[in-house]
Amino acid sequence: MLPKTLCFLTLACTIVSITICSAQNASELKGQLALQGIPALIQGDSGYTAASQPYNLRYTVEPIAIAYPTTSEQISTVVIVGASQKLNVVARSGGHSYIANGLGGTNGSLVVDLSQMKNITVNPVTGHAMIEPGNRLGDVALALNDAGRGLPHGRCTYVGIGGHSGFGGWGFASRMWGMTLDNIISATVVLSNGSIVTASEGSNPELYWAIRGSSASFGIVSSLEFRTHPVPSSATAYNFTWQMDIPTASAAFSAFQSWALNGSSVPPEFGGEIKFLKGQAYGQVELSFFGNYFGPDAKFNETIAPFFERLPTPDFANVTQGTWIEALAAIAVGNLNTSTHLDSNDTFYAKSLMAPEDVPLTNESMTTLVTYLAEVGFNSSDFWHVEVELYGGSRSVINQVGLNNTAFAHRNALFTFQPYASSPNLLPPYPKNGFSFVDGMVESLISGMPNDWQWSAYPNYVDDRLPDWRRRYYGAHYDRLRVLKAELDPTDMFRFPTSIEE
Known part of the structure; x- marks a missing residue:
């Protein structure tokens, strides 16, 4: 239950609501917010089209208004105004929801854009x-x-x-x-x-x-x-890539899992993933291994050695050692200083699968996924990738947090998979076969696992086509x-x- 002191705040809200009860449309909504010193954009305003554009251009969403508060009190006012019109109200932080949740996901939401709150x-x-x-x-x-x-x-x-x-x-x-x-x-x-x-x-x-x-x-x-x-006093950014045929890539995938499950091999200071992309020829994939290591510089090669001894020589290798911020910048997607360039957009479909640590992937599962990517993936005109992010291992802090300590329901993941495919030119329309292509990535992985395999899904890689999302995201x-x-x-x-x- 909420503390009794909230009653006083509720009373204050009621007083404010007396001044806004007449707001019944977008123009009046904007006017009521303006009276409280809160700028907003509605359809027809200069800037509305750009402001209502989602990160994923597969969606077109038209909010009733986009408000720009600068304080908690102004957010409260926006919420009260929205309540007076029985609107659904949504917060937008960076606007990168894969399914435009920050715009409400459907038309008619009142968006609380938090971009002016940067302290x-x-x-x-x-x-x-x-x-x-x-x-x-x-x-x-x-x-x-x-x-x-x-x-x-x-x-x-x-x-x-x-x-x-x-x-x-x-x-x-x-x-x-x-x-x-x-x-x-x-x-x-x-x-x-x-x-x-x-x-x-x-x-x-x-x-x-x-x-x-x-x-x-x-x-x-x-x-x-x-x-x-x-x-950390030192940090490493690394990136290795290979062109591999199906048997070699499947063996590399298996080696990655074995290495990850070996508690003595992978210290908590090690962060990384493997990533599959389209290969140079049918029956091949590109495999990338990249990330950051935050332990002593001299320990990096020793840490990855048990994995690399089972791999061929990389086609490309880049290892950069320096400060924490240099390592972050070296592996970042975009500039760390986001004021230097505008944000980008994409037109894509993505899913996720969190693989539990206590039921490792079978060789059949890994080979089936690699085969699908090397054959079906090569014939796809889309830009695509499958990221395999390392969460677990016996020394991972992620999985040492109690399952019920937070609402985040995934404290037993070894890997999180992110299958992702963009339209060929990254712009609408999204090809219909893109959905079945990405769905097939997940299905190929699951097909080689037991029928009762308890995989889950990562809420930040949100998918509105996931039929049992409540269980997969929140367990x-x-x-x-x-x-x-x-x-x-x-x-x-x-x-x-x-x-x-x-």
Whole structure:
């Protein structure tokens, strides 16, 4: 239950709502927000088309308005205005949702765009960082590095910290420091009644549990307090690639799994993945192995040796050793300073599969996937890849967190697969056979596993074509999330295609 002090906040919201009850359309909605000093865009405004464009151009979504608050209090006002019109309200941090959830996923949502909320402060004593959700991952990395601190997070620099930390947040430092959400100490959250609350272990602990794994269904997070870490004294960025036929690539895949399962081989400071791409000829794939290592420089070759002794000589190799921030920049997708270039778009379909550590992949499963990619994948005109991200191993911090400590329901993954295919020119329309092609990647992997294999899916690689998404994304936590949803958002204001249903 929420503390009784929220009643006073609710009363204050009621007073505000008296001034907005007449707002019944987009123009009046914009006017009501303007009266509170909150700019907004609606259809017909200059800038609306660009602002409503999703990252994945496979979608076309038309929000009723896109509001740009700068404080928690302004977010509260937007929420109250939205409630007065019975609108669904959604938060957008970086806007990189694969299915346009940050725009509501369907037409008519009131979007709370958090891009103007970019403060980052680091406490020099505790090392804790207060980060507003308008920040992108690259800018977070730079700001924290200036204070000698770091967070585990992904390498795509334009992704917003809000959604990234709200549903997971895997990166090459995660086996060492956990997921991004594992480092959240507290958050300021605006609830559906406009109340502004703190979520932490000591304040609204059930909400604190929920925002670390399913954040956007319960409120709009206006700031996050993170536990940060001293940056390592040295860091390595590495990238190796091979052209391989089916038997060689299948054996390499098997060697990667064996190495990952060998607890003595892979220290928590090691982060990486293998990645399959289209080969140069039918029956071949390109295999890439890349990531970051945050241990002593001299230990890097020793660490990868048990894996590499089972591989042919790479066709390409690049190993860069330097500082923490240099290693992040070397492996990043995009500039760390996101103000230097505009964000990009794509037209794609992606899925995910989290493979449990206690039931490793069979040789049949790995070979079937590689064969599918080398044959069906070679004949595809799409740009595609399958990333196989290393989560587990006996020394991984990710899997040392208790399953019920957060709403993130995946503490037994060895790998997370991300099959991904873009349209041939990265622009609409998306080819119909692209869906079956990507679905086939997952089906080929599953086909070689036992019928009762308990694979799951990663919420940040969200797929609105996944029929049993509630179980795959949230597992046994879904029922607990539904109970809290009914309590905190009884009118289902914060809804989108894969939100928790009350």
